[in-house]
Amino acid sequence: MALIAKKIKGTEDILPRDSYKWQFVEKILSDEARVYGFSEIRTPVFEQTKLFQRGVGEGTDVVQKEMYTFETKGGESLTLRPEGTAGAARALLEHGLYNDGLPIKAHYFTTCYRYEKPQAGRQREFHQFGMEVYGASDPIADAELICAAKSIFDRLGLFNIHLEINSIGCPECRKNYHKALKEYFSQYTDTLCGTCLSRLEKNPMRILDCKSPVCKEIAQNAPKITDFLCEDCDNHFKKVQQYLTAADVAFTVNSSIVRGLDYYTNTVFEFISDNIGAQSTVCGGGRYNGLMEELGGQPLASLGFAIGLERLLMVMDAEGIEIPKPETDMLYIAALGDKAQLKAFELVRTVRETGLGAQFDIVGRGLKAQMKYANKIGAKYSIVLGDNEIEEGKAILKNMESGNQTEVSIDDANIFIENLLAADLSDAVSFTE
Numbered sequence: 001m002a003l004i005a006k007k008i009k010g011t012e013d014i015l016p017r018d019s020y021k022w023q024f025v026e027k028i029l030s031d032e033a034r035v036y037g038f039s040e041i042r043t044p045v046f047e048q049t050k051l052f053q054r055g056v057g058e059g060t061d062v063v064q065k066e067m068y069t070f071e072t073k074g075g076e077s078l079t080l081r082p083e084g085t086a087g088a089a090r091a092l093l094e095h096g097l098y099n100d101g102l103p104i105k106a107h108y109f110t111t112c113y114r115y116e117k118p119q120a121g122r123q124r125e126f127h128q129f130g131m132e133v134y135g136a137s138d139p140i141a142d143a144e145l146i147c148a149a150k151s152i153f154d155r156l157g158l159f160n161i162h163l164e165i166n167s168i169g170c171p172e173c174r175k176n177y178h179k180a181l182k183e184y185f186s187q188y189t190d191t192l193c194g195t196c197l198s199r200l201e202k203n204p205m206r207i208l209d210c211k212s213p214v215c216k217e218i219a220q221n222a223p224k225i226t227d228f229l230c231e232d233c234d235n236h237f238k239k240v241q242q243y244l245t246a247a248d249v250a251f252t253v254n255s256s257i258v259r260g261l262d263y264y265t266n267t268v269f270e271f272i273s274d275n276i277g278a279q280s281t282v283c284g285g286g287r288y289n290g291l292m293e294e295l296g297g298q299p300l301a302s303l304g305f306a307i308g309l310e311r312l313l314m315v316m317d318a319e320g321i322e323i324p325k326p327e328t329d330m331l332y333i334a335a336l337g338d339k340a341q342l343k344a345f346e347l348v349r350t351v352r353e354t355g356l357g358a359q360f361d362i363v364g365r366g367l368k369a370q371m372k373y374a375n376k377i378g379a380k381y382s383i384v385l386g387d388n389e390i391e392e393g394k395a396i397l398k399n400m401e402s403g404n405q406t407e408v409s410i411d412d413a414n415i416f417i418e419n420l421l422a423a424d425l426s427d428a429v430s431f432t433e
């Protein structure tokens with residue numbers, strides 16, 4: 001029989017056998033967010049299209065080519081979020097969170113949607129973990145945020161990811177820079193790709209981001225933004241570097257990092273891995289001091305980053321970092337006969353009330369098949385119930401790994417649990433651990 005539907009190109013299923021890896025990483029990410037004082041924000045998966053047009057920027061690839069935009073039955077244009085920053089900023093403004101005392105620190109786990117050509121590390125639906133800080137203009141905030149990202153990689157044991165930073169200044173510095181870039185790239189109108197030709201007028205900085213080898217080569221000798229920074233922006237960038245050095249965070253300044261989204265100002269940064277191929281940026285972020293005004297709010301100096309979780313897991317895999325499989329405390333109660341099955345049904349519920357895992361047969365298998373299933377699911381302990389056990393009110397509790405066993409009472413639920421918790425059957429993990 002042919003399946004009537006398949007997963008959509010560029011999307012992935014995270015299967016039960018792999019989800020522990022995601023949970024492991026997510027736990028470390030939220031722990032790190034907690035120690036840095038961030039609280040979670042959750043925003044809708046779709047937003048009004050104009051939020052991204054204005055927020056991310058009309059001239060970006062994301063808005064021009066990659067958004068999943070649709071019209072509702074009511075005729076409104078909505079878009080599946082291509083990233084998390086714009087939605088979080090919208091929520092902050094809409095709920096007046098800036099009145100709660102600044103800075104506000106929010107983190108999120110989101111799915112994002114971009115209609116890009118799928119390849120290793122590039123999907124159409126992907127997951128991001130992001131951290132955003134609102135209401136902090138001092139360069140020490142940039143350094144602190146970068147430290148947060150760095151400590152995530154450190155805690156995951158990823159020491160081969162390098163940090164590249166740049167400053168793209170404020171709109172004032174960029175006016176002169178755009179002029180210089182236009183002059184420079186205008187010499188190459190015969191060779192630049194079609195997309196870059198259209199970027200030349202509106203947003204020449206995007207040319208620095210072009211993946212075409214020809215444009216890349218031309219861009220190598222382009223004027224550098226760092227030579228066009230105004231005094232304030234230059235000082236800001238220098239201080240960020242000083243703080244990073246003081247915090248022992250290694251970095252290189254890479255003037256070609258301009259980021260693909262329009263909201264950035266001043267500091268931009270990327271964490272890059274050499275181990276996962278072309279899609280090597282695991283984390284990207286920076287300052288976006290103008291975004292709140294762009295969205296109709298008061299000016300609010302802000303900054304943040306997002307880590308792509310698929311890429312993060314790819315790097316962990318490439319670097320041979322083994323994610324520990326969670327220890328199971330599962331008790332499997334195999335039962336034969338109606339009375340035994342009913343007893344098993346009662347006992348598993350009692351066990352679960354204590355917070356321990358317990359399962360029994362719910363598909364009517366024979367004893368042998370039940371034990372096979374118990375092995376398959378990695379049950380740590382087992383009990384077999386038959387007529388004898390029911391009659392005597394006792395059963396054998398067995399550690400499936402070590403083979404150690406002990407007798408437990410099954411007549412009284414409280415005594416059963418007492419016996420269970422007292423049983424020290426394990427050579428590794430005991431029930432009470």
Ligand code: HAM
Pocket residue numbers: 082083084085114116121122123124125126127128130131132260261281282283284285286303304305306307308309310311
């Ligand atoms: P971004 O650089 O577009 O920035 O994305 C951040 C990260 O998401 C990338 O470094 C990458 O790991 C992952 N990513 C992006 N596109 C894909 C894709 N198609 N497939 C798989 N992973 C992908 C942002 O989204 C900004 N909102 C980051 C930010 C937060 N800036 C300030 N605050």
